[in-house]
Structures are given as structure tokens and as C-alpha cells.
Amino acid sequence: KAGVTQTPRYLIKTRGQQVTLSCSPISGHRSVSWYQQTPGQGLQFLFEYFSETQRNKGNFPGRFSGRQFSNSRSEMNVSTLELGDSALYLCASSPDRATPHEQYFGPGTRLTVT
Amino acid sequence: AQSVTQLGSHVSVSEGALVLLRCNYSSSVPPYLFWYVQYPNQGLQLLLKYTTGATLVKGINGFEAEFKKSETSFHLTKPSAHMSDAAEYFCAVIVNNAGNMLTFGGGTRLMVKP
Numbered sequence: 001k002a003g004v005t006q007t008p009r010y011l012i013k014t015r016g017q018q019v020t021l022s023c024s025p026i027s028g029h030r031s032v033s034w035y036q037q038t039p040g041q042g043l044q045f046l047f048e049y050f051s052e053t054q055r056n057k058g059n060f061p062g063r064f065s066g067r068q069f070s071n072s073r074s075e076m077n078v079s080t081l082e083l084g085d086s087a088l089y090l091c092a093s094s095p096d097r098a099t100p101h102e103q104y105f106g107p108g109t110r111l112t113v114t
Numbered sequence: 115a116q117s118v119t120q121l122g123s124h125v126s127v128s129e130g131a132l133v134l135l136r137c138n139y140s141s142s143v144p145p146y147l148f149w150y151v152q153y154p155n156q157g158l159q160l161l162l163k164y165t166t167g168a169t170l171v172k173g174i175n176g177f178e179a180e181f182k183k184s185e186t187s188f189h190l191t192k193p194s195a196h197m198s199d200a201a202e203y204f205c206a207v208i209v210n211n212a213g214n215m216l217t218f219g220g221g222t223r224l225m226v227k228p
Contacts, residue, residue, distance in 0.1 A: 031214050042218060042220050042221060043218035045216060056214070090158065103160070105150075106157050107157045
């Protein structure tokens with residue numbers, strides 16, 4: 001099976017712009033989670049989607065949003081970018097919430113805000 | 115709320131020596147516990163997990179970890195370090211009513227000296 005894919009892999013944006021990142025989960029996986037990784041804050045949970053519904057949300061401002069499509073692909077959007085949004089954004093997929101939560105991570109999208 | 119503490123942000127061992135990476139968690143309910151590894155410019159790869167049952171868990175690449183409820187610990191060990199083990203290691207926890215929301219420790223960078 002193909003792994004989790006994320007596009008684009010690298011992105012440079014300017015403060016105030018918005019950005020959309022995409023994640024395609026492993027085939028058959030219905031849960032998609034997003035994480036932000038920065039040197040200062042480490043790995044932080046953004047949100048989880050399961051069957052097109054947001055199931056969990058981390059402690060991030062409303063500028064961070066996401067959605068999941070019927071084919072389980074997911075996108076996250078960050079509006080009004082700030083310098084502090086520069087990070088590696090990781091997507092993870094999991095077969096089902098009922099299983100022991102084994103998640104498979106994609107390679108990430110490296111976002112740089114200038 | 116749960117939290118994860120990894121003692122030592124950097125650990126250095128000689129090739130062939132024992133690897134011990136420490137992880138302690140706090141959780142009001144029994145958690146699921148995980149160790150992930152991250153190589154440079156890559157996503158996270160699951161090394162091993164504890165959900166229920168046997169408290170000594172074996173993972174990939176010769177790593178293992180033991181869940182000790184009384185000590186709220188889940189330390190990662192490997193008998194003999196290899197140069198290819200140099201990477202960053204993350205301990206993580208999911209509380210069983212939190213879907214797939216992983217809470218990560220701050221990470222430990224393992225360096226292996228020849």
C-alpha cells in the first residue's frame with residue numbers, strides 16, 4: 001500500500017497570506033489527524049477528522065481549520081499567516097478510531113512564513 | 115489532562131552500547147503509549163506501542179519498552195546501538211477516550227558515536 005502523502009512538501013508564504021495543505025491517507029484509512037512541529041513547541045495536535053467530521057481539536061486559534069472529503073483526503077487551511085506559523089505540518093492516518101490508534105505519518109509539509 | 119516528559123533532550127552513546135531513552139507520563143486514566151522515531155526531513159515512524167496485555171513490548175529495529183504503571187514510565191531500550199539509530203525519538207500517549215489525539219513528549223535526540 002502507498003503511504004500517507006502530503007503536498008506540497010515545501011512552501012514559502014508571506015505574512016498575511018493564507019495557505020492550504022493537502023493530505024492523502026493510506027487507502028482504507030478513515031481517520032486523519034494533523035500536527036504542527038516547531039523547535040520551540042515541539043509536536044502539537046491540531047485536529048482529527050473521521051468520516052468527514054471533526055472529532056478532536058487542539059488548542060490552536062480559529063485561523064487554523066481543516067476538512068475531510070468523502071474519499072478521506074484532508075486539507076488544512078491557515079489564514080492570515082504569522083511568522084510563528086512557520087513549522088513542519090504532519091498528517092497522520094489511522095484505520096479506525098476503534099482500533100488501538102496506530103497512526104501512520106506522512107513526510108510533512110515544511111511551511112516557511114516570511 | 116495528560117502530559118509526557120522525556121528526560122534528556124540529547125543522549126549520546128557509543129556504537130554497541132545500551133540505549134536507554136526515558137519517558138514518564140501523567141494521565142488520570144490508563145493510556146495507550148507509543149514511541150516514534152523521526153529521521154531528518156522525514157515524518158514519524160512508529161517503533162512500538164503499548165495498549166493492553168504484556169507490559170514488555172517489542173518493536174522494530176531491536177527496540178523494546180516496558181510499561182510500568184507504578185512508576186508511570188515507558189522507557190525505550192535497545193541492547194546495542196547502531197549508527198543508523200541516530201535520530202530523534204518521541205514518546206507519546208493517547209488517553210482511551212481521546213480518539214487519535216497523540217500528546218507527545220519533547221523528544222530526545224540520540225547520537226551514536228563510532
